[in-house]
Amino acid sequence: MTGATGFIGGRLCEVMALSHAFEPRPFVHTTGSAWRIARFPLDFALGDLGDGRAVDRAMDGCDAVVHLARGNDAVMRRGLENVLRAAVAHRVSRFVHISSVAVYGSQPPAASVSEAAPAKRSDLAYGNAKLEQEHRVLRYGRRHGLNVVILRPPNVYGPFGAFSVELINAIRSRGVAIVDGGRNPCNLVYVDNLVEAIFLALRRPEAPGQVFFVTDREPVSWKRSITDHAALLGADVPYVAAAELAPSARERLWRDSVRALPGVIADAEFRRALTRIPLARRAMSLLAAWLPSLPGPTEQAVRGWLRGRASVRRNGSSEHAFHADHPFIAAQRRSVAHSSDKARRLLGYTAPVSYDEGLSLTEAWLREARILDANAVVRRG
Amino acid sequence: MPRSINTRAEIPLLTTISDTHRNPTASDGGAPTARRSGAVRIGVIGCGAITEGAHLPAVLTSPEVELAAISDVNASRLEYLRRRFGLGPIVLGDYRDVARRVDAVILALPNGLHAPVGVELLSQGVHVLCEKPLAVTRQECEQLCQAARSTSSILAVGFVTRFFPSTELTKQLVESRFLGELQSFDAEFGTVGGWSPLSGYNLARSTCGGGVLVVSGSHVLDRVIYLFEDVDVVSHVEDSRGGVEANSKTRFAATVDGRPLQGRVELSKTYRLSNRFRIVGERGTLEVREGQTRSVTYLPSGSALRHELTAAALPSTAAEPDYFQLQLHDFVRAIRTGAAPRVDGEQATRSVALTERCYAIARPLEEPWCEGTLARLARAGAPPASGAAAGSPPVHVGAT
Numbered sequence: 123m124t125g126a127t128g129f130i131g132g133r134l135c136e137v138m139a140l141s142h143a144f145e146p147r148p149f150v151h152t153t154g155s156a157w158r159i160a161r162f163p164l165d166f167a168l169g170d171l172g173d174g175r176a177v178d179r180a181m182d183g184c185d186a187v188v189h190l191a192r193g194n195d196a197v198m199r200r201g202l203e204n205v206l207r208a209a210v211a212h213r214v215s216r217f218v219h220i221s222s223v224a225v226y227g228s229q230p231p232a233a234s235v236s237e238a239a240p241a242k243r244s245d246l247a248y249g250n251a252k253l254e255q256e257h258r259v260l261r262y263g264r265r266h267g268l269n270v271v272i273l274r275p276p277n278v279y280g281p282f283g284a285f286s287v288e289l290i291n292a293i294r295s296r297g298v299a300i301v302d303g304g305r306n307p308c309n310l311v312y313v314d315n316l317v318e319a320i321f322l323a324l325r326r327p328e329a330p331g332q333v334f335f336v337t338d339r340e341p342v343s344w345k346r347s348i349t350d351h352a353a354l355l356g357a358d359v360p361y362v363a364a365a366e367l368a369p370s371a372r373e374r375l376w377r378d379s380v381r382a383l384p385g386v387i388a389d390a391e392f393r394r395a396l397t398r399i400p401l402a403r404r405a406m407s408l409l410a411a412w413l414p415s416l417p418g419p420t421e422q423a424v425r426g427w428l429r430g431r432a433s434v435r436r437n438g439s440s441e442h443a444f445h446a447d448h449p450f451i452a453a454q455r456r457s458v459a460h461s462s463d464k465a466r467r468l469l470g471y472t473a474p475v476s477y478d479e480g481l482s483l484t485e486a487w488l489r490e491a492r493i494l495d496a497n498a499v500v501r502r503g
Numbered sequence: 504m505p506r507s508i509n510t511r512a513e514i515p516l517l518t519t520i521s522d523t524h525r526n527p528t529a530s531d532g533g534a535p536t537a538r539r540s541g542a543v544r545i546g547v548i549g550c551g552a553i554t555e556g557a558h559l560p561a562v563l564t565s566p567e568v569e570l571a572a573i574s575d576v577n578a579s580r581l582e583y584l585r586r587r588f589g590l591g592p593i594v595l596g597d598y599r600d601v602a603r604r605v606d607a608v609i610l611a612l613p614n615g616l617h618a619p620v621g622v623e624l625l626s627q628g629v630h631v632l633c634e635k636p637l638a639v640t641r642q643e644c645e646q647l648c649q650a651a652r653s654t655s656s657i658l659a660v661g662f663v664t665r666f667f668p669s670t671e672l673t674k675q676l677v678e679s680r681f682l683g684e685l686q687s688f689d690a691e692f693g694t695v696g697g698w699s700p701l702s703g704y705n706l707a708r709s710t711c712g713g714g715v716l717v718v719s720g721s722h723v724l725d726r727v728i729y730l731f732e733d734v735d736v737v738s739h740v741e742d743s744r745g746g747v748e749a750n751s752k753t754r755f756a757a758t759v760d761g762r763p764l765q766g767r768v769e770l771s772k773t774y775r776l777s778n779r780f781r782i783v784g785e786r787g788t789l790e791v792r793e794g795q796t797r798s799v800t801y802l803p804s805g806s807a808l809r810h811e812l813t814a815a816a817l818p819s820t821a822a823e824p825d826y827f828q829l830q831l832h833d834f835v836r837a838i839r840t841g842a843a844p845r846v847d848g849e850q851a852t853r854s855v856a857l858t859e860r861c862y863a864i865a866r867p868l869e870e871p872w873c874e875g876t877l878a879r880l881a882r883a884g885a886p887p888a889s890g891a892a893a894g895s896p897p898v899h900v901g902a903t
Contacts (some may be wrong), residue, residue: 134875138745141881153706154699157749157772160706161742168703218544281872282773314876318883325884474879483872490870491774 123148124171125190127155129283129465130220133313134188134320135159143321149180149191158282170492171201174208181208186216186324198251200251210266217268218323219259223276223309223335224249225461230458235442237274237333237464256333267373269330276460277453280480281487283443289351289450290493298450299362300338304345307459312480315473322469334465338358338480340475344454349405353495355483360444364455367446393422506546532633542569543835546629548578548598548620549612550575551701553634557663558609559588561827567835578702588718600829602627607657607838609831610634613704614712618643619863621658625650632834632844636721637851639712642858651848659844660835662849664836666829667796670726672814673789676799677759682784685759688731689767689783690723692793693776695749703880705783714747715770716858723768724854725846726780731757739861742868749773750868753861796823840856 125131126148138144145164150156156166171175171191180228181187187209192198212463217381226234227244233240239254256272263270292298320338323329338339352359386392387406396402444451465471475483488494535592545568548552554573562570575581581594584703595601598620607630607785610621618638625647636662638644651658664670674680698718700750704710716724716739728733732759741748750773755766769776778793787803801810830845835845 137880140874141877143881143885150703150706152696152699153701153703155696155704156706157696157715157747159746161744161746161749163707163745166703166706199839311793314880318880321880321883341807469884472883477874482874487870487872492776 123188123190124201125192125220126150126159127152128190128192128457130278130313130316131188131190131210132158132282133280133330134190134317135162135164137314137317139142139164144324147180147184149177165464169202172196174204177204178208178211181212181214182203184212186218188218188320188324190218190220194249198255199258202255206249206259206268210262210268210296215269216428217259217263217270218320219255219270219272219318219331220320221256221272221274221342222249222252223274225253225256225274225447226458228456230453230456230460232458234458235461237335260331263407263427271329271331272333273319273323273336274333274460275311276309276335277306277314278311278313280484283313283484285310286351286484286488289348290355290488292450293315293348293352293355293357296347297444299360299444300345300348301362301367301444301454302364303361303449304348306454306457307341308344308347308453309337309456309458309460310342310477310480311348311473312475312477314475314480315339317463318474319469319471322465322471326469328468332464332468334469334471335460335462336465336471337460337462337473338475338477340477341459343475350481354488360442364446366444367451368443369446392495411423512519515571522587524862524886526688542567542573543607543838544569544605546570546572546574546601546608547832548574548601548608548610549615549616549634550577550580551611552699554609554611555584555587557827558611558831559584559827561831562609563588564706564825565828565831567832567838568607571605574598574601577702590811596818599623599882600750602629606630607632607663607834613700613710614703614717615704615710618647619648619653624652625654625656625658628654628656630659630834630838631660632661632831633851634714635725635851636660636717636855636858637848641852641856644848644855648848648852656838657834657841657844658848659830659837661824661830661844662722662844662851663830664722664726665729665846666826666833668814669791669796669799670729671740672799672812673726673780673791675729676789676812677782681786681801682789683786684762685764686783687765687767688727688755688757690727691769691778692719692723692778693769693771693774694778695773695775697772699875700887705747708743713858714741714743714751715749715772715863716741716753716861717747718751719770719772720751720768721854721858723770723780724857725851727755727757728850728853728857730782731759731766733758734766734857736857737863739865740868741865741877743865751861752868796826 123129123134123146126135126146127150135146135148136159139144143166147167148168149158149171151170153168167180169180171177187205189202191201191203193201205422218309224231224246227246227249231239233239243250243253259270262268277285289298312464316336316337316447319334348359372448385456393406396406413424416424444453462471462473485494512888545562547558547562547570550573562568570590572593572595573581573584573590574597576596578596581596584590585594602624608624608839609616610631610633612620614636619631624631633647638647647658659886660832672823705718734755737754737756739751739753741751750771753768755765755768757764780791782789785804787801788799789800792800798811833845836842
């Protein structure tokens with residue numbers, strides 16, 4: 123199992139170890155990240171996915187592979203290639219690759235209700251990397267007779283997962299609002315339901331060569347998901363219209379980046395770090411000498427352009443703009459509900475954990491992990 | 504808003520640790536005599552992250568010692584360190600070759616190897632500065648202490664936090680009854696992951712001796728014993744499932760001035776906690792946060808003020824010293840004078856004994872998210888169980 127120290131891998135190891143259904147061999151890169159799975163006496167293999175020999179050694183004696191690792195370009199490309207190659211060499215009987223609905227980009231087409239909808243390169247770098255991985259996995263399946271299965275989960279949530287933690291933090295920092303009534307689907311899957319799908323992908327003879335969406339049984343709207351998370355905090359989330367949102371910063375990439383620079387440079391910590399680079403030290407002293415040497419009006423004009431328009435918030439003012447490109451706001455503008463009908467039909471996928479139960483288990487963990495106040499009063503709508 | 508005030512309380516001067524030992528005396532344990540203008544010849548056994556990050560820099564910049572050998576079973580790791588620190592022909596694959604070349608060693612092997620290797624070295628009269636914890640069991644600790652006594656060798660244990668002025672200051676404040684009658688103590692240390700031993704010895708009970716209670720907790724237990732001396736475990740809850748625990752919650756009972764003192768220690772390797780040690784007394788609370796090496800924070804009862812207490816002798820602007828080097832010099836002082844090091848084997852045995860006691864009475868931590876759904880997941884996709892045989896034989900999933 124690659125990516126075994128992550129959120130999904132951690133839970134997968136846990137369920138495998140506790141149920142004795144499988145004997146996981148987690149491939150671990152950073153031992154300090156493996157605490158959750160080290161609670162079990164597992165057969166750990168240490169190494170780097172970029173090291174073909176380490177991957178090959180770890181594959182020895184394995185019947186199947188679950189590939190969950192994600193990371194930089196080297197992990198996504200060479201890492202996957204090494205795992206596929208070793209899987210073929212060791213004749214594993216099943217290769218389950220965990221992909222993502224991100225292969226459809228930030229605005230998935232309406233047809234992507236079903237996984238039959240073709241995915242194309244999009245504006246989403248992560249989605250493109252996952253799409254390229256899917257192609258590689260399927261190619262290996264065709265050329266080498268490897269029994270590959272691809273699972274595409276949407277937002278995976280549950281204990282130890284980032285989804286609820288980040289949503290709670292966004293609500294706390296008032297970065298998120300419910301857009302246009304929050305009626306669009308949130309596309310969630312509770313981590314245990316994904317574990318069920320992985321078990322099915324490992325065991326069912328109908329799985330090889332197929333791509334499956336894996337989602338929760340009942341579709342949940344963004345309104346419900348956000349208000350339920352806000353209730354855990356005892357907070358309210360404002361409703362806004364899409365038309366009110368501050369425009370995406372994408373088109374202002376250069377200007378905003380340049381404007382952000384003086385603030386970053388003025389940051390003492392950043393400068394301290396930067397002065398460790400001799401070249402940067404030289405450049406900074408030249409810049410510091412150059413700006414005051416300009417004629418007064420020119421210097422003022424440069425400073426004015428660099429700093430942009432001042433935003434002054436009145437005392438106690440609640441004036442607050444929500445940004446269209448905030449991840450939890452951008453996500454609300456996707457109207458497609460991906461369906462796991464195919465997994466249900468072909469694999470017998472049941473998604474046994476309901477949204478309410480999943481959220482309640484997640485809440486118990488959030489309190490244990492002190493992300494939520496352990497003693498706070500909870501109201502849920 | 505509470506303000507930060509440096510009250511410079513009347514605390515006796517801290518003991519100077521790094522004495523310069525101008526008149527070295529030969530150790531009486533039959534160990535080889537020190538060379539190079541009296542420098543103690545040191546070997547480092549075990550070349551993991553702590554050796555690279557702390558022990559080698561401390562040794563190589565010390566005028567008191569000479570690095571005479573380093574050893575590890577991993578040849579590529581040795582080569583890496585040889586290049587990184589520009590070391591000469593002192594790199595050895597077998598730790599047994601180290602003993603012939605040195606007066607003393609820093610033992611930084613995985614915890615499970617401390618006792619077998621340490622006993623062997625001490626029995627040959629080699630002084631040992633052993634990384635914490637001293638060993639995995641109390642019995643092993645006692646073997647190490649016995650081996651040291653039998654050859655009059657020094658056995659020091661690397662509880663480096665004992666060299667923080669804040670630890671000594673806390674001890675003085677507790678002993679001087681600064682807080683009046685003590686009411687409770689509590690410690691919380693938790694991070695999401697962190698500290699990644701290269702060999703992965705932290706992933707198994709057999710090599711590490713335990714989980715977060717050993718890795719993060721040994722310092723805390725050592726401090727609790729150092730401060731309150733008479734300490735016992737009341738309850739211990741943790742989340743190990745046959746491996747090493749990532750979370751633990753322990754309750755202690757101590758006796759101070761004949762009065763009972765309750766304590767609580769919570770440790771995590773999966774959650775971020777408040778990362779501080781606290782002592783509550785009738786006059787207020789003392790607090791030492793993670794990384795607070797030189798002062799102790801005092802929060803008086805019924806006051807919104809916050810005082811940063813430091814020892815009067817501590818120059819507040821001086822750079823942070825290398826605590827690993829202070830520890831090393833304390834070890835050298837012990838070798839030269841025959842006096843006990845700041846943390847000796849007997850002291851370090853007490854925290855291992857306390858750890859052992861925790862594990863002996865451990866109860867499982869409640870994790871409703873862990874088991875609640877298992878029955879619905881385990882048999883997904885498995886062929887129907889026939890007769891009494893429950894489930895198919897396990898499939899080995901994995902690799903990479």
